[in-house]
Structure formats: C-alpha cells, structure tokens
Amino acid sequence: MSGATTELNLATAVDGDDNADYLTLNLANSLRTLDALFNNVSGHNHGAAHNGGQIAAGAIANGTITSAMLADGTIVTADIAPNAVSQLIGSYGPTTPTFSSTTTGTWLNTPITVTGAAQGNPVRVYGFLTWSHSASGAAVDVGLAVDGALSVSFARDYAPFAAAAVSVAFDVLITPSVGSHTFTIQIYNYVAGTASVGTVNAFLGITEVKR
Amino acid sequence: MSGIDVGGKIIYLDQLQADLNAGGVPTPNGISIAGPHQDDASPPPLNAPPLWPSGSLLFTYDNQGNPIDLPPEAQAIVDAYTPVTTLSWRERTTAALEAAQTVKDLEDVLVTAFNAADAPR
Numbered sequence: 001m002s003g004a005t006t007e008l009n010l011a012t013a014v015d016g017d018d019n020a021d022y023l024t025l026n027l028a029n030s031l032r033t034l035d036a037l038f039n040n041v042s043g044h045n046h047g048a049a050h051n052g053g054q055i056a057a058g059a060i061a062n063g064t065i066t067s068a069m070l071a072d073g074t075i076v077t078a079d080i081a082p083n084a085v086s087q088l089i090g091s092y093g094p095t096t097p098t099f100s101s102t103t104t105g106t107w108l109n110t111p112i113t114v115t116g117a118a119q120g121n122p123v124r125v126y127g128f129l130t131w132s133h134s135a136s137g138a139a140v141d142v143g144l145a146v147d148g149a150l151s152v153s154f155a156r157d158y159a160p161f162a163a164a165a166v167s168v169a170f171d172v173l174i175t176p177s178v179g180s181h182t183f184t185i186q187i188y189n190y191v192a193g194t195a196s197v198g199t200v201n202a203f204l205g206i207t208e209v210k211r
Numbered sequence: 212m213s214g215i216d217v218g219g220k221i222i223y224l225d226q227l228q229a230d231l232n233a234g235g236v237p238t239p240n241g242i243s244i245a246g247p248h249q250d251d252a253s254p255p256p257l258n259a260p261p262l263w264p265s266g267s268l269l270f271t272y273d274n275q276g277n278p279i280d281l282p283p284e285a286q287a288i289v290d291a292y293t294p295v296t297t298l299s300w301r302e303r304t305t306a307a308l309e310a311a312q313t314v315k316d317l318e319d320v321l322v323t324a325f326n327a328a329d330a331p332r
Contacts, residue, residue, distance in 0.1 A: 134297070
C-alpha cells in the first residue's frame with residue numbers, strides 16, 4: 001500500500017504498488033486534495049494546522065492593505081506614530097508676561113511669543129491673556145503676528161473702567177509657509193494712556209494639524 | 212536694542228512719558244516696558260501700583276514700529292522719575308492691606324493711611 005505525506009496525507013507510491021491503481025485512485029485523490037486547497041471559499045487559510053505557514057510581512061506588496069481590511073475601531077493610539085496627526089510646534093506659558101506701552105495706532109509685539117518650524121499644514125493657534133488700560137473705555141485689539149506682520153486680528157474690547165483686567169481667549173487656524181516662524185501675540189492700543197498685558201497668567205500654543 | 216533697565220521701580224508709563232517729553236526727549240511713537248516673565252506668579256493685590264520686576268527694559272519705537280533705544284539723555288530722567296499714584300486713598304490702603312504679611316506690616320499700613328494727606332476725615 002502507498003505511503004502518505006505528513007501535512008495533507010497525500011499518497012506516495014511505493015515499489016509494490018500497482019501503477020494503474022496508484023495513478024487512478026491514490027494520485028487522483030491526492031490531486032483533488034491539492035486542488036481543493038485553492039478553492040476561494042474553503043481553501044487553505046494560513047490560519048491553522050495543515051493550512052500553510054503564517055503569511056510573512058514581505059509577502060504582501062507595499063501599499064495594498066486598504067481601510068476596508070481593517071476592522072472598525074481597532075486602530076489604537078500606539079498604532080499611530082508620534083506627531084503623525086498633530087504636532088506641537090511650541091508654547092508660551094502659562095506664565096505672567098509683563099508689558100506696557102503708551103504707543104497708539106500701531107500693532108505692538110507682546111512678550112507672548114513662540115518660535116518653531118511649520119511644515120505647510122494648517123496651524124492651530126490658541127491661548128489666553130489679560131490686558132488693561134489706564135483710561136476708562138479704552139479700546140484695544142488683540143491679534144496674531146507671524147514673523148512680525150499681523151496675520152489675524154481676533155478681539156476688540158473696551159476697558160470697562162481704568163485698570164480693569166480684560167481677558168481674551170482665542171483659537172484660530174492659519175496656514176504658514178514651510179519653515180521656521182515666530183508667532184507673536186500683538187496688541188493695538190487706540191487710546192492715549194498706558195495699555196498693559198499681564199497681571200495674571202497668559203498662554204500661547206501652536207499646534208500643526210496634519211490630518 | 213538694549214533698553215533702559217527700570218527693574219524695581221514703580222512706573223506709571225504715561226507719567227514717565229510726560230516727564231521724558233518735558234525733559235527734551237520726545238517720544239512721538241510712545242514708550243514701552245517689557246519685563247521678564249513671572250513663572251507661577253500669584254495675582255498681585257487689586258489696584259497694586261505697577262512695580263516692574265528686575266530686568267524690565269524701557270524702549271521706544273521708530274516710525275515703522277520697530278523697537279529702538281531711547282536717546283542717552285533719557286537715562287537721567289528715568290532715574291529721577293518719581294511716581295505719582297493715581298490710586299485713591301481707599302484703593303492704596305486696600306492694596307497695602309492685601310499685601311501685608313505680618314502684624315508689623317498691618318501697623319505700617321494703618322499709620323500710613325492715617326497720616327495720608329488725602330485720607331478722609
């Protein structure tokens with residue numbers, strides 16, 4: 001009687017076999033067994049004993065795994081490379097800046113500033129500060145400058161009384177060019193007197209949004 | 212720009228600017244003081260006078276808005292500057308009481324308040 005292979009129990013001929021029997025029965029059955037392994041539904045799946053070895057990473061062509069092949073909700077934080085989705089470019093504070101000026105009619109740099117490299121994606125600029133003015137009713141604008149030039153103005157408030165602390169919080173999106181930039185909070189003082197930034201903590205965060 | 216170090220002085224900036232202008236140092240573009248950051252700074256008492264931390268620098272601007280140094284003669288005017296409080300007797304006393312750390316501080320505050328020329332009688 002014929003011998004048998006280890007994994008699939010395929011028949012192997014031995015000297016005493018009848019050629020016709022081996023070819024028409026044993027080999028034919030073995031070929032059917034092999035053929036069945038390539039059925040697109042019930043064929044071998046590399047997932048259990050006698051179903052072939054585990055598929056090596058190199059056996060799958062780069063760029064061929066699609067989103068549909070991933071079970072929803074299975075991507076966890078550890079699967080995402082650091083800074084792949086968003087990246088902190090830099091931050092200021094929370095700390096108390098000290099700045100006062102009598103200058104009116106122009107944008108003035110405050111000490112609230114961050115320098116860092118952008119990669120051409122949208123950048124989220126967020127934070128808070130407190131300003132005051134020596135004149136009651138004085139108007140002060142607050143905005144963001146990139147490399148010394150105003151990029152966006154996002155607040156205008158009026159001092160309710162002299163030396164009153166006026167708090168401003170902001171969260172804006174800009175798209176600076178690729179390269180290093182200096183992001184600075186500026187104020188614009190409309191009224192004679194002293195405008196100040198400080199008193200309590202201020203904060204500025206710059207985060208690049210990549211996806 | 213190096214600025215004039217005004218650290219440790221109480222400065223009402225609009226008063227100092229008036230002194231500079233009266234002393235022959237025109238400041239058509241205003242003046243500014245930028246001080247070092249104060250990490251973990253506790254909020255100062257309400258109505259506290261503007262005491263500038265060590266290392267605070269005074270400067271002005273050119274017509275393009277760039278920070279520049281004041282002329283050398285400004286130094287003497289800054290050194291001679293004496294703040295004239297804009298706070299009322301009540302505001303000064305309240306701020307001093309909030310800042311008091313010891314019984315002796317409280318005693319000094321009360322004596323000062325009692326002897327102030329603008330104290331309500």
